[in-house]
Amino acid sequence: MGKRDYYDILGISKNASDDEIKKAYRKLAMEYHPDKNPGDKTAEENFKEASEAYEVLRDSQKRQRYDAYGHAGVKGQPNPFEGMEFDLTDALRTFMAGGFGGFGDIFGMGGGNRREQKMRGADLQLKMRLTLEEIATGVTKKIRIKKQVKCGDCSGSGAHAGSSSTTCPGCNGAGEVRQVSRSILGQFVNIATCSQCRGSGQIIEHLCTTCHGEGRAQASEELEIDIPAGVATGNYLTIQGQGNIGPKGGPPGDVIIIIEEQEHEYxxxxxxxxxxxxxxxxxxxxxxxxxxxxxxxxxxxxxxxxxxxxxxxxxxxxxxxxxxxxxxxxxxxxxxxxxxxxxxxxxxxxxxxxxxxxxxxxxxxxxxxxxxxxxxxxx
Ligand SMILES: [Zn+2]
Ligand SMILES: [Zn+2]
Missing domain, CATH: 2.60.260.20 (Urease metallochaperone UreE, N-terminal domain)
Structure with missing residues (x-):
């Protein structure tokens, strides 16, 4: 099945302005956002499709390449949507990176309990070189990665055993601070994580001596990765939840494998x-x-x-x-x-x-x- 034209997806003309692109995407994203359509696969697909189109058309360089060469022009670019595992997290990340503020704000859900939203750990990117023979059959690879894992001494909390904690004075325990900002799309209430307590709402009295309150430690782990047959240079493979763990018990990021094909002798x-x-x-x-x-x-x-x-x-x-x-x-x-x-x-x-x-x-x-x-x- 061929890919649909990005302009068609967003329902705009070829010479749409950046503003029109943004508006069109915002409208579709609001309509199809998974939070508004729980369990609806079609809505989820539409949301991903719109996000992919927006990701390309909002970037003037990518848009030029797309206009000149079509989908092939934006293929192989360092673009998470070129991956084989285009997942919903990617689309949601675009959505959040799209300059619309947190999506809670868009749907009027701002002011929810941010304390539960701990900071997500970083994604880890690594290159994997494969021979043509491996690409022909698909292959399972074992790799060793260095990453941040939960600190074993405080179980990720960052607090020394038996240490008490007090309510953060910076946010009065809310874990977040509100800021009003203006953008071309109007006024947004921007809710930022409190920098004093980093969103936990609590100030720990005695920090864990092993991780100094960070809740994480460096470790080396082996990962087994199934590479499907037929991959090509520039393809991405996302292994969810295998990246660095977030600070103070926050959720882990992903491991992103970038495929690189070795030149063959014959x-x-x-x-x-x-x-x-x-x-x-x-x-x-x-x-x-x-x-x-x-x-x-x-x-x-x-x-x-x-x-x-x-x-x-x-x-x-x-x-x-x-x-x-x-x-x-x-x-x-x-x-x-x-x-x-x-x-x-x-x-x-x-x-x-x-x-x-x-x-x-x-x-x-x-x-x-x-x-x-x-x-x-x-x-
Ligand atoms: Zn605070
Ligand atoms: Zn610790």
Whole structure:
């Protein structure tokens, strides 16, 4: 299924202003926001779709590329929506980053209990290099990552054992401070996390001596990651909840794996097709033959028809890479190259000399006419 046009999704014209884009997105986001449509999958899809369109069109550079090249123009860019695991969290993050303030404000839910909303830990990004063979079959990789985990001595609270805590004077225990701000979309009540207590509403008397009140410690953990077949450089894989844990027991961020494909010694990739240069002797080219060809999944036999020319492309159906998250595969394309021998023994030379003047050995007459034309130019 092809992707829908971003302008169509937002219901705007190609020359919509930034303001129109923002307004259109805001309208759709409010209509389809998961909080307003709990459990409605269609609304969730619409919300993601609108967020993706907005993510591209609000950025003038991405928008230019999209206008010029379509979806392909914004593919492979460092853009979380290009990932294979486009999840709702990403869309919600866009929504929040869209300059509309917290979404509670948009839906008139501001002033809720922020104390429960602890700070989320950071995402961890890492690159993963894969061979074409691994991409062809999909692979499970074990990686070791350094990340922040819950401090074992205070269970993430940041408080020393037996230590009491008092109400934060900065926010009177609310964990948040209210600020009124103005933007082009109107006036917003901005609710910020209290900087004195970092949102907890409490000031701890004695901090945990291990983590100094942070609630976190550095650790190294092994992670097993299933990479699906057919991924490409620039694809993202989001592993939810495996990033750094938030301070003072806040929720963890994600691990984001960025795929990088290693160059292959023999194979060239073109989308999901694999290109392989097939060298054959001129005898094979003239007489035809059966030859063995390496593919990503093993050796395959192919027929060379008599009289094949150098540069001819042969297609081996479904011998390429699997399409990501689909059942069919690309093809392997063989680029035939007739190889010329560089050493000849006496016998070989004798046989070839005998053929030298044979009419069928000479390239077609068209070559002659080229010479005639060139002569005409210079005379
Ligand atoms: Zn406070
Ligand atoms: Zn601690």
């Amino acid at each position: 194979f060239e990739r073109n989308g999901d097709d694999i290109i392989y240069e097939l060298p054959i002797s001129f005898v094979q080219a003239a007489l035809g033959d059966k030859v063995n060809v390496p593919t990503l999944t093993g050796v395959a036999e192919i027929d060379i028809s008599a009289g094949i020319q150098s540069g001819k492309i042969l297609r081996m159906r479904s011998k390429g890479l699997p399409h990501l998250r689909q059942h069919h595969r690309g093809d392997q394309l063989l680029r035939v190259r007739v190889w010329t021998p560089t050493k000849l023994n006496k016998e070989e030379r004798r046989i070839l000399e005998k053929l030298r003047t044979s009419e069928n050995i000479k390239p077609p007459k068209s070559i002659k006419s080229v010479f005639e034309k060139i002569k005409g130019v210079f005379n």
